[in-house]
Amino acid sequence: MAARISRRRLLQYGAAGGAALFLPWQSRVASAGAASLPLPKFLEAVPLPGAGIVVATPSGTNRYSFTQRQIARQLHPYLPPTPLWAYDDGSGLAGQAGSFGMAVVAQSGTPLSVSFTNNLAGSYPGWIPVDTRLTPLGNQVRLMTHLHGGFVAADSDGNPAITPNGFGPGETQSVFYGNEQPQMPASLLWFHDHGLGATRLNVFAGLAAAYILRDQYDTGTEPNPIGIPGGAYEIPLVIQDRRFNRDGTFLYPASDIAGATWIGEYFGDVMLVNGKVWPFLDVEPRLYRFRILNGCNARILNLDLGGASLWQIGAEGGMWDKPVPVKRLVLAPAERADVLVDFRGLAGQTLILNNTRPPAPVSTPAPALPVVMQIRVGTTVSQPGPTTIPGSLSGRAANLPAPARTRYITLNEIDTDEPTWFLNLNGVHFDEGPVTETPRAGTVEDWVYINLTADTHPMHTHLVTFQVVGRTPFDAQAYEEANEGPHGVPGGIDPTPFATGPMQPPAPEERGFKDTVKANPGYFTTIRAKFDLPSGVKAPQTYVHHCHIVEHEDNDMMRPFTVTR
Ligand SMILES: [Cu+2]
Secondary structure (H helix, E strand, O other): OHHHOOHHHHHHOOOOOHHHHHHHHHHHHHHOOOOOOOOOOOOOEOOEEOEEEEEOOOOEOOEEEEEEEEEEEOOOOOOOOEEEEEEEOOOOOOOEOOOOOEEEEEEOOOOEEEEEEEOOOOEOOOOOOOOOOOOOOOOEOOEOEEEEOOOOOHHHOOOOOOOOOOEOOOOEEEEEEOOOOOOOOOEEEEEEEOOOOOHHHHHHOOOEEEEEEEOOOOOOOOOOOOOOOOHHHEEEEEEEEEOEOOOOOEOOOOOOOOOOOOOOOOOOOEEEEOOEEOOEEEEOOOEEEEEEEEOOOOOOEEEEOOOOEEEEEEEOOEEEEEEEEEOOEEEOOOOEEEEEEEOOOOOOOEEEEEEOOOOOOOOOOOOOOOEEEEEEEOOOOOOOOOOOOOOOOOOOOOOOOOOOEEEEEEEEEEOOOOOOOEEEEOOEOOOOOOOOEOOEOOOEEEEEEEEOOOOOEEEEEOOOOEEEEEEEEEOHHHHHHHHOEOOEOOOOOOOHHHEOOOOEOOOHHHOOOEOEEEEOOOEEEEEEEEOOOOOOOOOOEEEEEEEOOHHHHHOOOEEEEEEEO
């Protein structure tokens, strides 16, 4: 068994020399592929909805018809145009400026019918390194769109347990998004590709877009019943790190492990916001609403804005009941933060949206990438808008009743740095054996994510949003040694006897419903969800839950779950 404990585990367990052993892995990440061009920062404005981001035009009443196709955009003045994969609403995408270019704006309570037609080439281009061990049909491009945060039937979910082969050239995925309440309140969702074994590549290539839900309070305009900024003062910020080849193509390195192409995490050396490299944003010295999405493949962000005050008002599952003052935003891939930002008193100043190493116990092997974008605060206000932070909001805190049962789900990393390297949940592959997580429809369950690796994994559940109950420190090594199977610890084994301290409550910024939670190393993380099904949808319905480091999801940190009768 000792031979299977990886270098990164040795580091976690504090073995002497662990840091030295860690270095080769880090240098592997840094050295693979060609170097990026030096790109001067803050040359272009960040694209915004209606100005570089297309607000999708319906193809009929409550209906959208997208095609996925390849376009090319210049993401920085010094770069040649970059080939991208994009969602085209039928407009031809003339209004898309960068690599992130589409937003659906929908109304909570109003259902939508949406279709996605694959209009890409049949096989992957040279700039995308496919690991054909992981894909169902080799080098064929197979797409599947998932509405991240959607409360939908399994066959509308974009779900690799239902459609493992995805959708090939000319094929259309047709889905129904009910947008029903309370599961889909006003919130920032996103839709992105979820092709089995290729999610990391299809998202990297550009297949991600915003899905903004409004209601009668969160209208997006100003004034509104909540008293928050709207209109031009509500700014979506989708943050993604990338690398570039000199010809302008995105660079995704292949593994330097013989026999493997897949890499453990993709980290860029250039930051893109709304699809432009290191842009700037001009603001007025007043209150703003920023809606931030970490759209990185693997990078956990730790954002701060220098001197500006921040109040978080919501997260993945929508708005909260009250604002929470925050100093920084620690966002793992797929996490969202809805924040009010006060630029009053900063007139004429230039700020940097910074990204620093996330604080412990969050753990990530990412190399530093400290600058996200520049914010230029002007000196005049054209529309004053709200002048106070509201005392209460139109949303909710998460407060579910006690669970009917508790499930224990292990996170394992196997054979690190070997050709057979993979990750898993519950000691089994995605499609190995029967479905083990089988909540009954309408019941509340606690799920305990037991991290046996050295790094933080952002765990994402389809169908449900959840309450973060807490995180309990434990002796991961002793738990693992007591329960180890051939591919890590199987699911279902309570780690409580190995706890080394009391459960720590969720962070203040975890007060609302979430769909992605940071499962930190050295802890088991408990979430609580009510497994309802959408109106008219009958059990059984099968979904997936997985790590949203998309490299991990693809190999193979994902499992199905079935909502049963
Ligand atoms: Cu992971």
